Amino acid sequence: xxxxxxxxxxxxxxxxxxRGVRGLRVGELAAEAGVSTSLIYYHFTDRAGILRETLEFIxxxxxxxxxxxxxxxxADDPGGELERTLLLELQDTAEVxxxxxxxxxxxxxxxxxxxxxxxxxxxxxxxxxxxxxxxxRAHPAGTAxxxxxxxxxxxxxxxxxxxxxLSGSLPLDHARTLLGEAIAAERASHRSSID
Amino acid sequence: xxxxxxxxxxxxxxxxxxRGVRGLRVGELAAEAGVSTSLIYYHFTDRAGILRETLEFIxxxxxxxxxxxxxxxxADDPGGELERTLLLELQDTAEVxxxxxxxxxxxxxxxxxxxxxxxxxxxxxxxxxxxxxxxxRAHPAGTAxxxxxxxxxxxxxxxxxxxxxLSGSLPLDHARTLLGEAIAAERASHRSSID
DNA sequence: GTCTATAGGACGATAGAC
DNA sequence: GTCTATCGTCCTATAGAC
Numbered sequence: 117x118x119x120x121x122x123x124x125x126x127x128x129x130x131x132x133x134x135r136g137v138r139g140l141r142v143g144e145l146a147a148e149a150g151v152s153t154s155l156i157y158y159h160f161t162d163r164a165g166i167l168r169e170t171l172e173f174i175x176x177x178x179x180x181x182x183x184x185x186x187x188x189x190x191a192d193d194p195g196g197e198l199e200r201t202l203l204l205e206l207q208d209t210a211e212v213x214x215x216x217x218x219x220x221x222x223x224x225x226x227x228x229x230x231x232x233x234x235x236x237x238x239x240x241x242x243x244x245x246x247x248x249x250x251x252x253r254a255h256p257a258g259t260a261x262x263x264x265x266x267x268x269x270x271x272x273x274x275x276x277x278x279x280x281x282l283s284g285s286l287p288l289d290h291a292r293t294l295l296g297e298a299i300a301a302e303r304a305s306h307r308s309s310i311d
Numbered sequence: 312x313x314x315x316x317x318x319x320x321x322x323x324x325x326x327x328x329x330r331g332v333r334g335l336r337v338g339e340l341a342a343e344a345g346v347s348t349s350l351i352y353y354h355f356t357d358r359a360g361i362l363r364e365t366l367e368f369i370x371x372x373x374x375x376x377x378x379x380x381x382x383x384x385x386a387d388d389p390g391g392e393l394e395r396t397l398l399l400e401l402q403d404t405a406e407v408x409x410x411x412x413x414x415x416x417x418x419x420x421x422x423x424x425x426x427x428x429x430x431x432x433x434x435x436x437x438x439x440x441x442x443x444x445x446x447x448r449a450h451p452a453g454t455a456x457x458x459x460x461x462x463x464x465x466x467x468x469x470x471x472x473x474x475x476x477l478s479g480s481l482p483l484d485h486a487r488t489l490l491g492e493a494i495a496a497e498r499a500s501h502r503s504s505i506d
Numbered sequence: 507g508t509c510t511a512t513a514g515g516a517c518g519a520t521a522g523a524c
Numbered sequence: 525g526t527c528t529a530t531c532g533t534c535c536t537a538t539a540g541a542c
Contacts (some may be wrong), residue, residue, distance in 0.1 A: 138332065220422065224331075224474070227416075228331040232478075251495075268481075268489055276470040280467055283427075294467070
């Protein structure tokens with residue numbers, strides 16, 4: 117992928133985070149990327165193509181974003197790493213807000229655009245898998261299916277809390293508390309009596 | 312509110328469930344309601360007004376929809392009622408799909424339209440309160456704040472699972488299983504040792 | 507209150523020069 | 525590869541008859 121294409125896709129991510137998928141105008145995207153409208157169409161077939169690649173990019177970036185701390189983090193404390201990784205996504209910084217907002221838009225858009233579903237399901241699966249792995253390392257006593265189920269619940273809960281936060285139904289610190297308690301409960305469920 | 316207005320708002324709910332908020336066209340809404348485009352504008356100021364009232368209607372209907380079983384249901388089995396009420400929203404029927412889809416669109420739209428946030432937060436609060444009440448009746452040993460926190464987690468998880476289902480990232484029966492397990496775990500957390 | 511017809515504008519997309 | 529200029533269409537919203 118050429119640098120320009122990447123630039124445009126990154127600009128589109130910012131515009132989507134700011135205005136939503138429904139609010140993305142090719143003209144505004146051009147302005148955000150600092151290029152002309154027609155250059156957008158030189159690099160992409162049409163608006164749907166821009167959206168497709170941008171949402172794919174958001175999905176891929178979410179993969180990396182999630183996977184990285186799991187690899188570089190303290191391998192000797194997977195439990196703490198799990199908690200940090202999940203709570204990382206409930207923070208009021210520009211980057212996290214952009215990621216969460218864009219991811220939420222990707223999710224919401226996929227309800228009506230089946231072409232997005234495959235990428236989205238794959239990114240979701242990767243994320244769940246990462247979390248399940250952390251759980252497995254933190255609590256070897258539990259079974260793999262139980263770790264997977266916990267990871268699915270925790271990530272789905274995180275998505276639910278995140279959109280409640282972003283839509284003004286839940287204060288951020290409260291969302292963090294609720295998620296923290298859920299993590300503790302799921303972890304406890306994997307502790308055998310001999311832990 | 313006149314009958315016509317109500318008809319149009321109901322039609323708008325169906326169109327939103329089918330096409331999303333971003334996909335709602337006033338012309339299509341008119342066709343769905345069986346009236347002319349201009350009649351829509353006779354009853355509503357503009358497209359944003361249609362959306363505002365429709366999303367408000369969705370929020371109000373969600374209140375009733377949730378609250379009704381809690382009032383009419385078997386008062387002697389609040390625990391079972393809780394489980395039934397929550398699992399009710401993970402069903403592949405036309406009505407539940409429409410409700411869940413429309414509610415998800417309301418939630419997603421509110422991220423970018425602050426005017427929707429107040430209604431949404433109120434409807435969310437009402438829903439959480441209903442669930443907390445059921446928990447309180449099922450497990451009097453628990454404290455009210457603990458019931459509230461459980462209700463917030465369960466409803467946020469349900470929203471997260473629901474949108475994963477609708478966006479094709481999670482099979483429905485799996486979503487139901489995950490929610491059922493979470494309900495059981497939250498209930499267990501409110502059981503004192505003397506239960 | 508409800509319709510037909512259409513104005514007006516926003517926005518996606520293209521033509522063509524450089 | 526990138527721009528300026530513009531076309532065509534879709535869609536919101538209104539005018540005006542009944």
